Structures are given as C-alpha cells and as structure tokens.
Amino acid sequence: WWGGLYEERLGQGFAGFWHDLDEPTSFTAFGEPTLPRSARHALEGGGGDHREAHNVYALGMARSAYEGLRALAPGERPFVLSRSGWAGLQRYGGTWSGEVVAGWAGLRSSLARVLGLGLCGVPYSGTDVGGAEGTRSPELYLRWLQLAAHLPLLRTHGEPWEFGDEVLEHARVVLVERWRLLPYFVTLAHLARRTGVPYVRPLWWSAPEDRALRDCEDAFLLGDCLLVAPVLRPGADRRAVRLPRGRWYDVVTERAYEGPARVVVDAPPARIPVFARAGAVVPVRGEDGAPELEVWAPARGRTGGGLVVPDAGDGWVEPEIERYASRWEGRRVIVERSGEDGVSEPSCPVRVRGLAERSAPQM
Incomplete structure (x- = not known):
C-alpha cells in the first residue's frame, strides 16, 4: 500500500525521495494517546515500547519505498533518503544528519556522525551544509561545504550566492572538484554494497593498532586513496594533519609527505587539505x-x-x-x-x- 503512493510522483518526473519527520517520536514519548506506552514491540526479541521502537517505522517506510519504486520503475535504481531508521536501513537507502545545530560544533558533529554511521553499516550518509536553520557565517558555510563535498551525500541548507562573490567563487571550485571525483564515489558505492566497507573511514582503518591514529577525530580516509582534513575551527588558515604510514601527496601542490608523521599544511579559504596515497x-x-x-x-x-x-x-x-x-x-x-x-x-x-x-x- 505505502509503496504504491510513489506512483503519482514518479509520473511527475521525481527521481528520488526524501523521508523527513518519519519517526513519530516527539508526541508519543510524552503519552500521546494514539499509541500508548502499553503498546509493545518485539524488537528482535528484546521487547520495548514505542519510545524505543519509533525508528522501526522509519525503516518500514524506507523498505516500502524501495520495494514500491522497484516495482513501479523496474529499470531504474531507487534513490531513497531517510531521516531515521533501524538496523538494516542500508538495504533500502541512505540517511543524512537531520537538523544539526548551526555552528562550528554542528560542523564537527556532522563528521563524527558520518564516520559513526559508516562503522555501524550505513555507508551512504551526509550532512546539512549550514546546519538546521542555516548559518549566516560565510566562513562556516564554506568550510561546511568543503567537508560535505567529500562525503557520500552533499546537501545544502542555504545557497553560496547568499554570502557574496568570494564565497560563490570558492564554492564553484569545491563543486567542480566534487563533479570531478564522481567516478571515484561511484566506485566506493559499489564496493560498499558488495563488501560493507564504508566510503568514509577513520584514519586507523588500515592500522588499528596505531594509537595516534585512533585518537585523531578531525580527518578521515575517503576510500583507500584519499585523506581529507577539513577545517573545523574558525579563523584557521593552516592546520596539523596526522598522516598514516607511507607517502602522501598534497593533491594541489603535489608535494610529498612521508608518514607516519604529523605535518602542518596550508588551509586557505579556497580549499581544505586533501592528500592522495602514493601509488593510488x-x-x-x-x-x-x-x-x-x-x-x-x-x-x-x-x-x-x-x-x-x-x-x-x-x-x-x-x-x-x-x-x-x-x-x-x-x-x-x-x-x-x-x-x-x-x-x-x-x-x-x-x-x-x-x-x-x-x-x-x-x-
């Protein structure tokens, strides 16, 4: 029944679907009578009431959309995003950060969330550039966009032309690089589907015994080939980067760095540091x-x-x-x-x- 509701939108030319507010939690947590706390759920044998089970509904909605779209448009791959979900959501679509606070703390939490979801088996996720209400800071917007362009899902909350010509020009460079890397993202998507390995990986992915890499929370690996070091604090035009073992090239200057090492590199407003693994x-x-x-x-x-x-x-x-x-x-x-x-x-x-x-x- 639910899957059939997408037929009208497909006929109008919709290419994908985004499920927002698909977890009925805000009201029922405080005793909303439409589903009282006495209603019980199996929860894979663990039991529980509606406050714990609300994300199961989001999973069911994503599954219904996926199966409905496959039936209605059998020659196309469904594109479904969900704000919420339960274990298994990755079978039917991806998710994004929802209404993260609009500030530098929200920017940092967005990276942590995407890394965490990937390690939990949900490889396709991203962030709202600018946060829940959007940001009025040109610097924060640009740094957020630079991070998001290297995540599986790029979604803006606010547009670059709102912040003036300089931000608009820097944003154009960011989006051109995103477009250039699309074949790499396609490769990572297929590998994630086949193996479960996420696009976005912590620096310790290939060396979990390295304590220095395990303690690094402000950079990440994009697949096996690239290391991305976003700028997560205001006013920074340089930043320290922890490099894993091996040779790494700055993708703009092509300067080589030998790891394991901690290096300090330029991070001007126009770009964030990105490194390529030697031999990649x-x-x-x-x-x-x-x-x-x-x-x-x-x-x-x-x-x-x-x-x-x-x-x-x-x-x-x-x-x-x-x-x-x-x-x-x-x-x-x-x-x-x-x-x-x-x-x-x-x-x-x-x-x-x-x-x-x-x-x-x-x-």
Whole structure:
C-alpha cells in the first residue's frame, strides 16, 4: 500500500525521495494517546515500547519505498533518503544528519556522525551544509561545504550566492572538484554494497593498532586513496594533519609527505587539505567529462594500485571490478590492468601525478 503512493510522483518526473519527520517520536514519548506506552514491540526479541521502537517505522517506510519504486520503475535504481531508521536501513537507502545545530560544533558533529554511521553499516550518509536553520557565517558555510563535498551525500541548507562573490567563487571550485571525483564515489558505492566497507573511514582503518591514529577525530580516509582534513575551527588558515604510514601527496601542490608523521599544511579559504596515497589509482572525470585514471606515483622501490568500478548507469547489471597496479619502470610509471586473462591496457586514459617528488619537511 505505502509503496504504491510513489506512483503519482514518479509520473511527475521525481527521481528520488526524501523521508523527513518519519519517526513519530516527539508526541508519543510524552503519552500521546494514539499509541500508548502499553503498546509493545518485539524488537528482535528484546521487547520495548514505542519510545524505543519509533525508528522501526522509519525503516518500514524506507523498505516500502524501495520495494514500491522497484516495482513501479523496474529499470531504474531507487534513490531513497531517510531521516531515521533501524538496523538494516542500508538495504533500502541512505540517511543524512537531520537538523544539526548551526555552528562550528554542528560542523564537527556532522563528521563524527558520518564516520559513526559508516562503522555501524550505513555507508551512504551526509550532512546539512549550514546546519538546521542555516548559518549566516560565510566562513562556516564554506568550510561546511568543503567537508560535505567529500562525503557520500552533499546537501545544502542555504545557497553560496547568499554570502557574496568570494564565497560563490570558492564554492564553484569545491563543486567542480566534487563533479570531478564522481567516478571515484561511484566506485566506493559499489564496493560498499558488495563488501560493507564504508566510503568514509577513520584514519586507523588500515592500522588499528596505531594509537595516534585512533585518537585523531578531525580527518578521515575517503576510500583507500584519499585523506581529507577539513577545517573545523574558525579563523584557521593552516592546520596539523596526522598522516598514516607511507607517502602522501598534497593533491594541489603535489608535494610529498612521508608518514607516519604529523605535518602542518596550508588551509586557505579556497580549499581544505586533501592528500592522495602514493601509488593510488583514482577514477575521475577528465576536463572533457570522460573517465580517466589519476595515478599518484608510487615511492621508488614500491608498488601501488586500486580498484575501479565503472558506472553502468541505471538498471541492475552487475558491473565488472577493474583491478590496477602501478609501478616504476626506469624513469616511467607503468599502470596495468590485471584480470583472469592476464595483464592488459587500462580501459581509459591515464594521467600520472606526483612525478616531481618534491618532499616536504616533517614535524
């Protein structure tokens, strides 16, 4: 019944659905008579009343939407966002931060929430740029947008042109980079569906024994290839970044840093620090919009690689995972695709970065 309610909106051209206020909690927690506390729920054998079970309704709504959309538009992949949910929500759609407080504390909590949801099995989530009521601070809005552009879901609460030409120009750069990285986000989406590994990962993901990385709460890994260090405090134009083991390149300056280390880097208003792992193979959009592989030179004597999942478009065709390796051969970086039939050429053009090998001093 519920799934059928989406038919009219599909006919009007809607491409996706966002469930807001889908958890009837505010009234019933205080004894709303439409569902008294005497009503009991199974809750997977744990039992409980409506105050604990309200998120189950949001899960049921997401499931109904997903199944209804699959039946009504069988050739398209459903897009469903939910403000709330129960365990298993990731089967039917994603979620976002809801009405986070509009301030620097809200910005910091947004990152923590997306990291936590990913570790709990909900990989597709994001934040409201600007917070619940939107922010009037141009600096806060821009820093929030720079963070959100590197999260699975980017959603604004307020528009960049409200803050003047300078913010608008910086926002344009942010959104162009988001557009350029879309093939990488598509790859991370397919890997999350197949393996459960989230897009956004804590720095200790590959080295849980490293206490320094476990204590770092102000940066994150985006997949295996990128490290993102958002600016989370007002007035900052430089910030310290904790790097895991290995070589990392600043994606703007291409300067190389050797980890494990703590480095201090520039964070001007136009950008936040983002680093690429040496040897990484990152699918991106080239200047003409076509797919290309951005390969970061491995350290001498070492190899690198990456996984790429091309976007097959709408439908349910299972795309092939392309596996790549990168290595030095003399004065050149070689990039090869490996498969059941052996080694072959990459499926799209390759651009190698980090060849200057400009090393930065460590701190």
